[in-house]
């Protein structure tokens with residue numbers, strides 16, 4: 001199917017920041033994509049326009065009732081100059097699953113993929129190429145109807161912005177210290193924890209702020225019902241190497257089905273390593289630590305790919321993992337995923353999608 | 357303390373809708389209040405400006421991570437023409453409690469009260485006066501920093517918009533049918549359910565939409581841990597008359613501390629009626645219904661004041677309450693609160709605050 005996407009090129013181009021100073025989500029490219037939804041009409045007017053402020057009624061529902069959905073994925077510049085997306089299909093189908101949970105109208109995934117292609121092509125000069133850099137792609141939907149009644153909006157806007165991002169590990173992959181959160185809860189089964197929606201992140205800010213004051217990089221969330229089963233680490237999924245088996249929390253309804261999580265599980269199985277998706281309590285972890293079988297722990301997500309955990313702080317007791325240095329499996333997974341993304345490794349699962 | 361609030365009067369005034377056609381949160385007045393926060397500076401530039409669109413960077417954190425807080429309160433025009441606010445102090449102190457939970461910087465409640473006064477005075481012609489109408493006041497704070505990192509924003513805006521609202525019960529106070537929600541969960545202890553923040557409302561949309569398709573006005577939320585203790589009804593607190601005692605769920609951390617809830621509890625105690633704030637299971641309610649001691653049920657909130665429940669639908673079994681008509685106690689509470697608000701009854705608790 002052919003899609004018609006209108007284009008209004010930016011009159012002037014912004015200066016590009018040096019690739020060593022990119023950071024995460026601080027710089028944005030020259031263009032953005034927008035598309036509107038109105039009840040009775042559907043999604044309409046897909047268009048690429050200059051990056052610009054949104055002009056919104058103060059009564060727009062997004063400000064009051066948080067009806068939003070978003071995604072986060074990346075494009076990479078390979079050594080040969082080609083620009084390629086990592087698993088955009090998985091991200092767009094997750095976006096539609098989030099839409100269902102948030103009562104937001106479904107997107108045509110093909111159309112949005114085509115829009116991403118055209119948008120990135122328009123801003124292709126912004127895709128950085130040095131080791132560890134990428135173009136972060138942030139599609140998001142906001143409820144725009146200017147009405148204070150609590151009910152799904154009858155108007156929405158989909159926006160896609162692009163941000164060139166720097167190497168996550170400027171000084172090489174390095175383990176972080178994590179605070180296991182005893183009081184605050186991020187999400188609970190029956191709620192929206194499995195959807196990528198803004199309220200889940202607002203719910204996590206306070207715990208993160210307090211942990212950071214205590215010197216921890218992030219919190220590890222426990223479930224809201226029993227307050228003992230591991231859920232996620234910050235905004236990442238989490239894996240533990242227990243002896244010869246890798247264990248990650250099952251998708252129980254309150255955690256996000258990470259695309260990196262899925263990629264890591266597939267790679268591990270491809271390598272013949274046993275992976276269990278199941279419930280895993282903090283007590284089991286502490287026990288394994290005591291017994292010497294907790295060999296590695298790491299988070300997974302689009303931003304960091306793999307983030308090794310060097311220490312878990314639980315009830316005042318620091319549990320140092322793998323001597324506080326990056327484990328062999330975490331390193332192997334990091335190298336494998338980033339190798340596929342940068343085109344230096346073959347792509348056995350067909351994850352990379354060429355821009356043109 | 358004297359506060360300086362800048363003023364830019366609207367160049368032209370909008371036509372006012374007829375008082376019989378106001379609805380809820382669909383019409384907005386000629387002016388709005390704004391005030392900005394920047395890290396290192398604090399809240400600054402309080403100002404009354406013409407009602408106007410917000411111009412916001414698409415990377416503003418509110419769109420992505422939902423860091424927001426809001427309030428909802430009312431002003432009334434008394435028979436003698438005076439304009440008065442209902443418990444603005446209680447609403448503003450709750451707003452600051454929400455701010456703490458969402459890592460949003462605290463507001464000077466005195467300044468905001470003064471801003472409300474001046475804003476409503478500027479738009480005093482918009483305060484409707486017919487029976488059941490009022491001016492709904494919506495203060496809200498949004499995170500405006502244009503940065504995709506998940507962390508509390510370093511920039512915020514407080515906005516106050518005003519909406520003249522119609523009589524909630526155009527045809528007299530009338531009981532509604534409520535679906536007791538078995539699957540979806542609104543909030544859990546340790547989360548943000550006790551704060552007035554946008555994500556809680558997004559989390560409730562799906563259940564509400566499904567209940568409404570089945571012909572119910574709203575859902576009754578059960579707790580996320582045991583899935584049996586009553587929490588709220590839609591976006592209202594809930595009360596049950598069990599024999600001669602009135603029972604309402606205790607403030608356990610996952611429900612909002614409603615100002616109307618507090619007002620109703622005080623009135624009941626003032627009248628010598630026993631009120632218990634405790635946990636109350638759906639099983640206890642069904643048992644009481646069977647035994648004939650569930651005499652009344654009603655929701656409470658700023659919008660409706662008191663909303664009688666004529667039927668609870670639980671596991672396919674409709675529980676008709678009080679013959680499906682408005683109970684005597686619900687009616688007495690509704691008349692008492694609205695009487696105080698309109699100035700036709702004395703105000704024993706000093707709830708009303710004159711505008712000037």
Ligand SMILES: Cc1ncc(COP(=O)(O)O)c(C=O)c1O
Nearest residue numbers: 235236237256258259260301302
């Ligand atoms: C809450 C949460 N969990 C997990 C993840 C990891 O998901 P993905 O690997 O798809 O980036 C994310 C997103 O990065 C997230 O926001």
Ligand SMILES: Cc1ncc(COP(=O)(O)O)c(C=O)c1O
Nearest residue numbers: 591592593612614615616657658
């Ligand atoms: C979730 C929720 N519960 C209860 C209430 C009732 O609170 P109040 O009586 O202060 O309006 C509200 C607000 O109306 C609410 O949003």
